[in-house]
Amino acid sequence: MNGIANEPGGRLVHADDLAASAARPRALDEIYADELDVLRVQRAMDPAAIGAITSRLDALAPAAQWARPNRTMPIQDVQLLGADAPATPTYSAPRGVTLEAYLDSAQRHEGDLQRLFGPGFDLVGRIERTLALFAGGRPVRLARSADGRAYAPCTLRRMAPGTAIAIHHDYHYDLALYQELGPTLDRRTLVSYVFTLQRPESGGELDVYGVTPTTPDAPKLPNGFQWDAAAIEARYDRQRIDCDVGDLFLLAAGRCLHSVAKVEGSRPRITLGGFLAFDKAGDEVVYWS
Numbered sequence: 001m002n003g004i005a006n007e008p009g010g011r012l013v014h015a016d017d018l019a020a021s022a023a024r025p026r027a028l029d030e031i032y033a034d035e036l037d038v039l040r041v042q043r044a045m046d047p048a049a050i051g052a053i054t055s056r057l058d059a060l061a062p063a064a065q066w067a068r069p070n071r072t073m074p075i076q077d078v079q080l081l082g083a084d085a086p087a088t089p090t091y092s093a094p095r096g097v098t099l100e101a102y103l104d105s106a107q108r109h110e111g112d113l114q115r116l117f118g119p120g121f122d123l124v125g126r127i128e129r130t131l132a133l134f135a136g137g138r139p140v141r142l143a144r145s146a147d148g149r150a151y152a153p154c155t156l157r158r159m160a161p162g163t164a165i166a167i168h169h170d171y172h173y174d175l176a177l178y179q180e181l182g183p184t185l186d187r188r189t190l191v192s193y194v195f196t197l198q199r200p201e202s203g204g205e206l207d208v209y210g211v212t213p214t215t216p217d218a219p220k221l222p223n224g225f226q227w228d229a230a231a232i233e234a235r236y237d238r239q240r241i242d243c244d245v246g247d248l249f250l251l252a253a254g255r256c257l258h259s260v261a262k263v264e265g266s267r268p269r270i271t272l273g274g275f276l277a278f279d280k281a282g283d284e285v286v287y288w289s
């Protein structure tokens with residue numbers, strides 16, 4: 001582990017651009033081993049195929065279809081397709097939704113995104129094949145409940161100009177929706193996978209900070225649950241990851257505090273993503289959103 005200038009012994013956020021995934025076939029092991037925090041993979045999906053979808057998105061998915069679990073906090077009003085709520089706290093469900101509500105939503109929205117992408121684009125297959133390139137030979141499988149119901153494989157996320165995602169982590173195995181899945185996973189961390197489908201004119205970059213939820217004195221606001229962005233900016237290293245259409249990042253989202261910069265200009269930022277983890281035995285990669 002390399003140190004960083006303003007936090008001796010602290011974390012180095014490490015970003016790579018890869019033309020060939022062969023260069024990093026064990027990236028997920030590296031993330032789990034705390035040797036790598038974020039990996040950017042350029043052109044993991046074909047930008048032309050993605051552009052064919054994003055250019056028609058407003059017609060294909062009218063505004064009313066997008067879930068807006070943070071609508072009461074306009075600056076963080078990320079819109080979702082593919083599930084009613086993410087597997088994280090939101091402003092409408094600060095402790096996340098129940099497992100039943102989560103699985104109901106996954107069932108109701110099953111196939112929504114595949115229909116949007118059309119028959120020529122095997123969405124789930126592409127995600128699984130891409131993640132497998134970094135999985136050290138492990139199979140990649142969608143999470144399922146004990147009674148066989150599928151979790152949502154991914155969500156499409158639209159951030160309108162003026163919105164941002166505040167500093168947070170995604171280590172949320174204590175939420176009720178993880179009551180079944182959590183104990184089956186290697187919970188040393190949790191990894192976010194995010195493909196960029198549309199880049200805003202400016203802003204919308206991923207910022208990853210050299211501080212974790214367990215760093216002593218990691219700065220919080222007096223309310224005790226929000227991170228103190230000004231203090232974090234002042235005291236810790238920040239790596240800014242700027243993704244182009246088709247790029248993928250894999251991020252140690254359970255470990256690294258991170259945020260998304262405010263989207264600027266007239267074009268929304270559109271991403272497709274979810275989470276993944278090793279199963280407890282370390283034999284498989286399990287993913288969900």
Ligand SMILES: O=C(O)CCC(=O)C(=O)O
Pocket residue numbers: 157165170192193194206253258259260271273
């Ligand atoms: O949309 C993004 O780039 C990041 C979303 C996020 O915070 C995550 O996936 O952990």
